[in-house]
Amino acid sequence: MPLTKVLIVGAGPSGLLLALLLSGAGIPVELIEQARALDTNPRASHYTAESCFEFDRAGVLDVIESEGFFPDGVSWRRLDGERERLCEIRNPNAGGKRENGEKEYRMVCLPLHRLGKILEKAVLERGAVIRYGWKVVGVGQDEGKAWVDVEKDDGEKERVEGEYVVGCDGANSTVRRKLYGDDHFPGFTWEKQIVATNMYYDFSPYDYDDSQFFVHPEHWHMVAKIQADGLYRVTYGEQSGLTYDELKARQPEKFRAFLPGNPTPDQYKLVNFSPYKVHQRCVKMREGRFLLAADAAHLCNPWGGLGLTGGIADVGSLYDSFVGIHTGRVDADEILSKYDEVRRGIWRDIINPMSIDNMSRLFKYDGPEEAIEKDPFLKMMVEREVARKEGKVLEDLPGPPPLRHDMTQYFKN
Template identity: 45%
Template sequence: MCWRDPDSHKIIAGFDASKVLSDVDGQDLRTHCYVLQDLDELMLKEVRKYGGEVEFDAEVVGVGQDEDGEVGGRAWVEVKRKGGEVEREEADYVVGCDGANSIVRRSLFGDQFPGFTWDAQIIATNVCLLFSLLLFWAWLGLTWKQQTFYDFEGKFGWHDANFIVHPENFFVNNMYRITYGETPGLTREEYIARQPMKFQQMLPGHPKPDEYKIVNISPYKMHQRCAPKFRVGRILLAADAAHLCNPWGGLGITGGFVDVGGLFDCLVGIWENKAGEDILELYSEKRIEKWQTVINPISQENFRRVSDKDPRTRFERDEFMQLLKKGETDDVLLKDLLLGFMEVRYDFTQHYKVR
């Protein structure tokens, strides 16, 4: 992972995690760059392997629960399936993982989602290949690399994740995803029309549109927001439904994973009689604390770093970048620094009555 100068694209600071995180007490703790739709498929496979079911075309239109503390109380969602009536599905708990506009969160807190929206516009483009396109290209006898993504690695020696520091043309690229800053207030069509100009301006080699293939392009607004609580009775919140941060540094999906991992341990604890329901209150408290002390400050700093008004002097003012520089020749320091990000996790099993 590295931060680069906007003109020369030379590395300002960076690190090679394989040096220090490939084997930490037998665990490989390196960050993994993965295309989102592949990650979705992987997760779907895992859920099904353990007997979980995922229903598509089923929209939650309402959420409710019995009075708090009622013995045998239940929670429910009202579900509208394609072409069907609204039906109620009941369970011991409902966990809202329904993204930034979560209806589950709204059912608990209305429009209350404290935090702020950045006065900045970002555009996310994917330059990876969809399966149908791959087949089509294979049929035409063309190779993946010629036709799909811009060859950052082979041609320019770029690494897996590259952050370009610039007040307007900041961007991140990890081979398939290029996300960059844009002028706020334009229409979707205007952003799409400006994309070739932006790539030509920003990317190494200043490519013209016939040198790469865009699979999709989406303008996004960035937010820093956290719900007041992640638990109200039998209803819980996790991931983007519970909190949002800007995407610089990958703390969005990471924050979601650690919520869900922690909540899993809490629910298993209750199921196996190792923990009381009060562990869910702890889930809310500790996950909010981690958002406030780790995810929110680090992700804000990540965005300020890439969008710095004066990229050329950023290094002199940036303690983190300076530490990375020292870490180039000091593995112990680099390992400590990178393991610091693991602080985002919280082990709820330490609160089990029986371990």
């Protein structure tokens, strides 16, 4: 039986992308969002080739690529002296565009709030319904349907039903809390916190790449260009236990200490400032007719951009699963259980360990020399760098393990 309605809670990037994909496949969706407008905090900005595959399937890759840019690569650097690169990964296609018909996906960079606008416009153009100002406060299900109870911002209350409900409602997910309780989100919170900023500063005298990580026990940080007009994301580690006001007061001194040229606030323009607690957590992603995806289901630190990349891969797997159900090619119960098994496995085996390594290698050693000696990734990369300088021919680096999982392989016909 074709699906008659999938309810999606949360108009963040994962909810919007799922709504776009499903409505493109003729599956009716209703998207429920508590806020009146999309979130504009500085968060994701880099989308891997795998994410671009899903954007392409949703029909929005061309506009994302034309509004964004292709970063030239990433380096890991020391902070002392000339801030030399310890190692780097170059993107050979930097600045390039896909040729007609070419399906070679590459990392693209665009701030999340601009991606959200693109997705929102496309969802509305496809005729899908977005209910802004509707907050989900309760959930329930029986054999044939699932529902959410909403409180609208005009005070009215309503129960909305669908055949399935997908919680894409972010790290503090109400859907997850109502299914499993407020305290159930297995994993841990890092003792260190981070501060994400968006800022303009003239890095051109300093031989910076589009993205770089600095290995330092105190001033570990990342500087990445996130917009072609020279908007940069500067994210840095901070002591835990500080209040927002304390962190804000420390920011000028942090920038002066670790940015090249030791700038004072009159020398850069700070556009956004957002402290974050950082978590590594994952929960069961299916409970009957309820599914969870992206941050509602799992969290990781942002180093390496595995957060939303993993979330977008969830959305791709869920899309295929619902299309299989809608077209009668797969048993609903089997495929949705498979979704839970596969996606949690990918978080456990790839996203969680890789993201932990990505963040901790920046601060856990006394300095870059110890990091190169003890961190397997930096050691391998630095040895390659030495061999390259000696003129040796190197084999290509293996690509990162795939986060995407093709659910159509479980279709019966």
